[in-house]
Amino acid sequence: MSEPLIQCRSLTRTYTRGTETITPLERLDLDVMPGEFLALMGPSGSGKTTLLNLIAGIDRPTSGTLHIGGIDVGGLSRSRLADWRSRAVGYIFQLYNLVPVLTAYENVELPLLLHRMSGADRHSRVAAALDLVGITDRADHYPRQLSGGQEQRVAIARAIVADPAILVADEPTGDLDKASAAAIMELLGRLSREAGKTLIMVSHDPACAAHAGRILHLDKGRLVEHAAATVGAAGVTT
Amino acid sequence: MIHPRYMPLVLKQLVRQRARTVLTALGVAVAMFLFVTVEALQRGVAAATELTGREVTLVVYRQNRFCPFSSRMPDSYAPRIARIPGVAAVVPMKIVVNNCSASFDTVTFRGVPREKAESITDGFTVVSGSLADWQRRSDAALVGETLALRRGVQTGQTLAAAGVTVYVAAIIRSEDPQDQNVAYVDLPFLQRAATRGGDGIVTQFNVLVDDPARLERVADAIDAEFARDAEPTTTRPEKAFVARAAHDLVQIVGFTEYLGLAALAAVLALVGNAIVLSVQDRVREHAVLQTLGFRSGLIARLIISEGVALCCAGGVLGVAAAVALLHFSRFSLSVEGVNLNVRADPAAAVLGLAVAAGVGVLAGLVPAFQASRREIAASFRAV
Ligand SMILES: Nc1ncnc2c1ncn2[C@@H]1O[C@H](COP(=O)(O)OP(=O)(O)O)[C@@H](O)[C@H]1O
Ligand SMILES: [Mg+2]
Numbered sequence: 268m269s270e271p272l273i274q275c276r277s278l279t280r281t282y283t284r285g286t287e288t289i290t291p292l293e294r295l296d297l298d299v300m301p302g303e304f305l306a307l308m309g310p311s312g313s314g315k316t317t318l319l320n321l322i323a324g325i326d327r328p329t330s331g332t333l334h335i336g337g338i339d340v341g342g343l344s345r346s347r348l349a350d351w352r353s354r355a356v357g358y359i360f361q362l363y364n365l366v367p368v369l370t371a372y373e374n375v376e377l378p379l380l381l382h383r384m385s386g387a388d389r390h391s392r393v394a395a396a397l398d399l400v401g402i403t404d405r406a407d408h409y410p411r412q413l414s415g416g417q418e419q420r421v422a423i424a425r426a427i428v429a430d431p432a433i434l435v436a437d438e439p440t441g442d443l444d445k446a447s448a449a450a451i452m453e454l455l456g457r458l459s460r461e462a463g464k465t466l467i468m469v470s471h472d473p474a475c476a477a478h479a480g481r482i483l484h485l486d487k488g489r490l491v492e493h494a495a496a497t498v499g500a501a502g503v504t505t
Numbered sequence: 506m507i508h509p510r511y512m513p514l515v516l517k518q519l520v521r522q523r524a525r526t527v528l529t530a531l532g533v534a535v536a537m538f539l540f541v542t543v544e545a546l547q548r549g550v551a552a553a554t555e556l557t558g559r560e561v562t563l564v565v566y567r568q569n570r571f572c573p574f575s576s577r578m579p580d581s582y583a584p585r586i587a588r589i590p591g592v593a594a595v596v597p598m599k600i601v602v603n604n605c606s607a608s609f610d611t612v613t614f615r616g617v618p619r620e621k622a623e624s625i626t627d628g629f630t631v632v633s634g635s636l637a638d639w640q641r642r643s644d645a646a647l648v649g650e651t652l653a654l655r656r657g658v659q660t661g662q663t664l665a666a667a668g669v670t671v672y673v674a675a676i677i678r679s680e681d682p683q684d685q686n687v688a689y690v691d692l693p694f695l696q697r698a699a700t701r702g703g704d705g706i707v708t709q710f711n712v713l714v715d716d717p718a719r720l721e722r723v724a725d726a727i728d729a730e731f732a733r734d735a736e737p738t739t740t741r742p743e744k745a746f747v748a749r750a751a752h753d754l755v756q757i758v759g760f761t762e763y764l765g766l767a768a769l770a771a772v773l774a775l776v777g778n779a780i781v782l783s784v785q786d787r788v789r790e791h792a793v794l795q796t797l798g799f800r801s802g803l804i805a806r807l808i809i810s811e812g813v814a815l816c817c818a819g820g821v822l823g824v825a826a827a828v829a830l831l832h833f834s835r836f837s838l839s840v841e842g843v844n845l846n847v848r849a850d851p852a853a854a855v856l857g858l859a860v861a862a863g864v865g866v867l868a869g870l871v872p873a874f875q876a877s878r879r880e881i882a883a884s885f886r887a888v
Contacts, residue, residue: 317882325796326882346800353798364793368517378797380510425797 271298272432272465273322277331280317291317293488294331301432304459304466306479313485315469319435322467324352336432353381357426359436363418365410371421372397372406378429396424400454416447423454427464434458436468440475452478506813507806515810522783526815529779533819533861534826536768536775541827541857542847543765549838549847550758553682554748561593561717562681562743563724565710567736571750573600573708573842578736580692580707585730591723593715594624599692600708600842601699603667607754611839612652612666613687616695616707624713625689626677634660634675643694645674651685651846655835664688669698683747686837686844708842711743750841758845769864772816776868780812784872791876792884801877808876812869813862820861824854 275297281290291314299305307315320326321333321341328341335355343351357378365374375396379389397403400420410418419439426434436455440448456478458464470476484491507515519526565586567576580597587595599616617625619640626636632650639645648664653676658664662673671690679685696704714723724740731738741749748755784791791804828849836847 320882323796325792326880346802349795349798349800351798352796358796360793364789366514366790366793368521369514373513377514377794380508381798429798 269301272301272303272336273297273299273467274334275321275331276333278318278321278328278333279330280314280321280326281329291488292321292328295488295490297483297490299465299467301465302459302463304456304478304480305468306476306482307467307469307485308471308473308476308482309485309491314488315485316437317488318485319358319437319467319469322433323356323358323435324348325358353378353429355431356433356435357423357429357431359419359422359426359434359439361438361441363410363415363422365418365421365425367410370407370409371402371413371424374410374421375424375428378425382429392428393424396428397421399427400424414447415443416450419443419447419451420454423451423458427458427462431464433465433467436466438469438471440470440472448472448475507803507810511803511807511810515807515814518783518787518811519814522779525779525782526818529775529815530819530822532775533772533816534823536772537820537823537857537861538827538830539768539823540765540860541824541853542831543761543768544853544856545827545831545850546758546761546847547765548850548853549682549845550751550755553843553845554744554751554755556742556744559717560720560742560744561714563712563714563720563727563740564743564746565712565727565738565740566708566746568728568739571841572605573602574605576600576708577703577706578708578710578738580705582731582736582738583710586710586712586727589723589726589730591714591716591719591726592712594621594713596621596625596711596713597692597707598709598711599695599699599706601667601669601695602839602842604839605841607838607840609836609838610655611686611837611842611844612656612664613839613842613844614646614667614669614671614695614699615687615689616692617689618692622689625684625711628681629677629679629684632676632678634673636675639674639689642672642674643691644670644672644698645690646671647675647677647689648673649685649687650676650678651835651837652688655837668700669695681743682846683743683844685846686839712740747843747845750843751838751845754838754840754845769860772819772861772864773868776812776815776865777871779815780808780869780872783811784808784876788876788879788884788887791879792881795881805873805877808873809866809869812867813865816861816865816868817858820858824857824861827857828854 275295278292278295280292281288309315321328324340333341372393375393376389379392397406400423402417402420405413405417440451443451452475455466459466476482567578570576583595583597586592596617601614602611604611639647656664658673660673660676664671664673671688714720720742727740728738794804831847831849838845
C-alpha cells in the first residue's frame with residue numbers, strides 16, 4: 268500500500284476575534300490516500316471549510332503539521348505556497364467564483380498564465396479541459412450568460428486545467444437544482460475514477476456524499492469516523 | 506512590469522467599469538493637458554533666457570533704456586565695435602514693434618544692413634521663398650515661421666504692422682527663438698519707413714564674438730568704449746538681454762510651475778480614488794486569483810497596471826490635445842521687442858506621458874499593497 272498523499276497531524280486552527288478564541292479545527296489527524304474520493308459532512312460551523320482551506324494552502328495551521336506529497340505545506344513562504352497551489356491543487360467553490368469580466372475560455376486559461384508554456388500549448392490544454400467538462404460550445408460566453416450548472420462546469424475545468432493531483436470542492440452542488448447537481452457529481456466521480464484525482468468534497472447532501480469512497484463527519488472541529496462507504500479507498504489509485 | 510499575457514485581464518477590468526474609467530481618464534486628460542502646456546511654457550522661457558555657455562551673441566543697447574522706441578544710437582558705432590578684439594561681426598539693428606508691452610500678438614521688425622547680414626542669415630532654413638528675392642526688393646522681408654503662421658501670411662504677400670508694410674520674400678526657420686517671431690528687413694528701408702525713424706539711428710547692435718568664453722570680456726570692452734560718448738551703452742549676452750526685458754513674464758511663467766504640479770496632484774487623487782474603489786469591489790476576485798496560485802506580488806502589479814493604463818489613456822489624450830493646441834496656435838509672448846515662444850516640444854510631450862505613467866504607479870501603490878496583504882480565506886468570508 269502506498270504512502271498517504273495528505274497527512275494531517277494534530278492539525279489545529281484557531282481564530283481570535285477580540286478577546287474570544289474560536290477553534291474551528293482541533294487536533295485533527297487525517298490521512299488521505301492518493302486517488303481517494305473523500306466526502307466531509309457535518310453541521311454548519313463544524314470546521315469543514317477551514318479544513319479544506321488548510322489542505323488547499325489558502326490558510327495556515329495554528330499548530331500541528333500538514334504534509335502533502337511529502338511537502339510541509341504549513342511551512343512554505345507566502346510566495347512558495349502560491350506556486351505550490353498553482354501546481355498541486357484545484358479549488359471548486361460553492362458559488363463558482365468565476366471572474367465576471369472573462370469568458371469561460373479565459374477563466375479556464377487563468378491558472379495556465381502562471382506556467383511557462385507556448386500559446387498553442389495553453390490553447391490545447393484549455394480546449395481539452397472545456398471538452399472534458401462538456402462546455403466547449405459555451406467557451407465564448409461570459410459567466411452571467413451561463414446557468415449555475417454550466418458555471419460550475421467551467422469552474423471545474425479551471426480547477427483541473429493545470430493538472431493538479433488534488434481537487435477540493437466546498438459544497439459544489441449546494442447552489443444547484445437536483446438534475447444539475449447529479450450531473451456535477453457524475454463529473455466529479457469521473458475525475459476521481461478516470462483521471463485519478465484525489466478529491467476532497469464537503470457536502471450536506473447524503474446523495475452526493477454517496478459518490479465518495481469514504482465519508483468523514485466533522486463536529487466542533489473533530490473527526491467522527493463512520494463506516495466506509497461502498498467503494499474501498501485503497502483500490503482507486505490509477 | 507507584468508507579462509503581456511496578463512494585459513487582457515487588466516484592460517477588461519477597466520472596461521467593466523466603463524463610466525468610471527471614461528470619467529477618470531477624462532480627468533487625467535485635462536490635468537495632463539495643463540501639465541504639458543505649462544511645461545512647454547517653461548521650456549520656451551528657458552530656451553530664450555537661459556545661458557548654456559555656448560552663446561556667442563551680445564546685444565548692445567542704449568544704457569538705461571528698456572524699449573526699442575527709446576534706445577537710439579548712431580550706426581557709426583558699428584565700425585568702432587568691430588575693432589574691439591574678439592568681435593567677429595557687428596550687425597546694427599533697428600527694431601520696430603507694434604506693441605512694447607507684454608502681448609501675444611507682437612510684430613517685431615528688425616532692420617539690418619542686408620549686405621552685412623550673412624552672420625544672421627547663415628543659420629536660417631528657408632521654409633518658402635528665397636534669400637535672393639530678399640536681396641532684390643527694398644521692402645522685402647524675411648519672416649520667422651511662427652510670425653508668418655500666426656499672421657497667416659505667405660511668400661509673395663505683404664505684411665503690415667506698426668505703420669510699416671513689407672513684402673514677404675521668404676519664410677525662415679531658425680534655432681534662435683528670437684528669429685521665429687520677427688521680420689528682417691533692410692536697415693535703410695526701416696529707418697525711412699518707421700514713424701520714429703531717422704537716418705543713421707539704430708536701436709541695438711548684435712555682436713558675434715569669436716569665442717563663447719570671451720563673451721563677458723567683450724561686453725565690458727564695448728561698454729568701456731562708449732562710456733564717455735553721448736549715448737553710452739549696456740551690453741549683455743542676448744539671452745540675458747531677453748531675460749531682463751521679459752523679467753515680469755519670466756516670473757509669471759515660473760509661478761505656473763505650481764499649476765503643473767497641482768495638476769499632477771489632482772491626477773494622483775483621481776486615479777487613486779478610482780483604483781481604491783475598484784479594488785474594494787474585487788476583494789473576492791483577488792482571493793480567487795490567489796487561490797489559483799497568483800502570487801500576492803503579481804496581484805499588486807496587476808492593480809498598479811490598472812492605474813498606469815488609466816493614466817496612459819488619459820495622458821495620451823491630454824498630451825495630444827496640448828500638442829495640437831500649441832502647434833496650431835503658435836503662442837508667442839512678446840515684450841519690449843523680445844519673444845518667448847511656446848512650442849509643442851516633443852520632449853515635453855514625452856515627459857508628460859512618462860510623468861502620467863509614473864503617477865499611475867503611485868496611485869496604484871497603496872491599494873495594491875493592501876490587496877496583496879489580505880488573507881485569502883478571510884477574504885472569502887468577508888464578502
Ligand atoms: N477567519 C475567521 N475568523 C473568525 N472566525 C472564523 C474564521 N474562519 C472561520 N471561522 C469560524 O470557524 C468556524 C468554522 O467555520 P467553517 O470552517 O466555515 O465551518 P463549516 O464550513 O463547517 O460551516 C465558524 O464558527 C466560523 O465562524
Ligand atoms: Mg463551509
